[in-house]
Amino acid sequence: MKHKCYALLFAVFCMLQAIAQRPSATVEMADTLRSNGKIYVVVAVILTIFTGIILYLVRLDRKLSRIEKDSINP
Amino acid sequence: MKKWWWKILCIALLVYTILAGLLWNNVPRLPQLQETIRNLYFHVCMWFAMMVLFTCSVVHAVKYLRNNNLRSDILSRQYAVMGIVFGVLGYATGAIWATFTWADPNLPASESFSAIARDPKLIGAAIALLIYGAYLVLRDSIQDMDKKARIAAVYNVFAFAFLFPSIWIIPRLLPSLHPGAPDGEGGNPALNFKDLAPQMRFVFYPAIVGWSLLGVWIATLKVRMNFIKEKNLLHEA
Numbered sequence: 587m588k589h590k591c592y593a594l595l596f597a598v599f600c601m602l603q604a605i606a607q608r609p610s611a612t613v614e615m616a617d618t619l620r621s622n623g624k625i626y627v628v629v630a631v632i633l634t635i636f637t638g639i640i641l642y643l644v645r646l647d648r649k650l651s652r653i654e655k656d657s658i659n660p
Numbered sequence: 661m662k663k664w665w666w667k668i669l670c671i672a673l674l675v676y677t678i679l680a681g682l683l684w685n686n687v688p689r690l691p692q693l694q695e696t697i698r699n700l701y702f703h704v705c706m707w708f709a710m711m712v713l714f715t716c717s718v719v720h721a722v723k724y725l726r727n728n729n730l731r732s733d734i735l736s737r738q739y740a741v742m743g744i745v746f747g748v749l750g751y752a753t754g755a756i757w758a759t760f761t762w763a764d765p766n767l768p769a770s771e772s773f774s775a776i777a778r779d780p781k782l783i784g785a786a787i788a789l790l791i792y793g794a795y796l797v798l799r800d801s802i803q804d805m806d807k808k809a810r811i812a813a814v815y816n817v818f819a820f821a822f823l824f825p826s827i828w829i830i831p832r833l834l835p836s837l838h839p840g841a842p843d844g845e846g847g848n849p850a851l852n853f854k855d856l857a858p859q860m861r862f863v864f865y866p867a868i869v870g871w872s873l874l875g876v877w878i879a880t881l882k883v884r885m886n887f888i889k890e891k892n893l894l895h896e897a
Contacts, residue, residue: 636678643877650885650888657888657891
């Protein structure tokens with residue numbers, strides 16, 4: 587009985603291992619980039635650029651609103 | 661700043677697109693595409709934004725033909741310009757993506773290029789963008805304000821009508837590298853619920869809305885600028 591349990595456990599473990607291994611074995615993805623967290627560096631850089639562009643847009647929008655106000659009642 | 665809420669929505673959706681699009685580990689593991697499948701949230705959205713902007717443009721063109729208000733003409737032109745910008749961005753991002761997925765590394769670059777450049781969707785999109793480029797040339801070459809606006813509006817309707825065969829219908833009928841071709845997976849990956857991995861839709865649809873709103877935002881800024889510039893003309897009308 588005990589041996590059967592161990593065998594079953596071993597089989598389940600092997601299956602889990604196979605499921606976990608299968609995708610990375612067939613298709614190479616950027617798993618290292620994710621696991622060592624360097625992906626956050628890329629995301630931080632992109633977000634910084636994006637924030638800069640958005641801040642520029644918001645400033646432009648505000649400036650236009652001001653000019654619009656001035657042009658209606660000078 | 662008029663009507664803040666949709667601008668905040670736009671920023672929120674785009675931040676979500678960047679964060680979830682790059683970090684969320686939910687994309688299918690496909691050979692050849694690999695991690696570049698995340699370009700779906702950026703490259704494809706450019707085309708959707710272009711389509712939204714061109715639609716806004718044609719709506720205002722038809723409005724102009726109905727009411728002869730030069731405001732509609734300015735709106736129509738600025739939306740068309742932003743549409744072209746997004747189309748060019750779509751083209752540029754597509755070129756980068758294709759270099760790393762469709763190009764055969766074993767062949768010389770020119771041979772890969774000649775194979776990729778035959779893709780009907782590329783040719784169709786190029787024709788569509790050139791037609792819109794001609795719209796700007798035509799519009800800005802006419803001196804008389806009213807004549808300019810009227811001819812541009814009529815041409816805009818023609819250009820919009822041509823978008824459908826050139827980027828939606830013909831690429832679906834011919835063998836193509838893009839998804840949705842009859843010889844490939846078939847179907848309609850943009851709208852059909854079975855042709856895109858379901859979990860990718862949680863990022864893809866917000867991304868489409870976000871990028872489209874960004875295009876509309878920039879276009880409205882230019883429209884407002886032109887309203888101020890043409891203030892005297894618009895008050896006369």
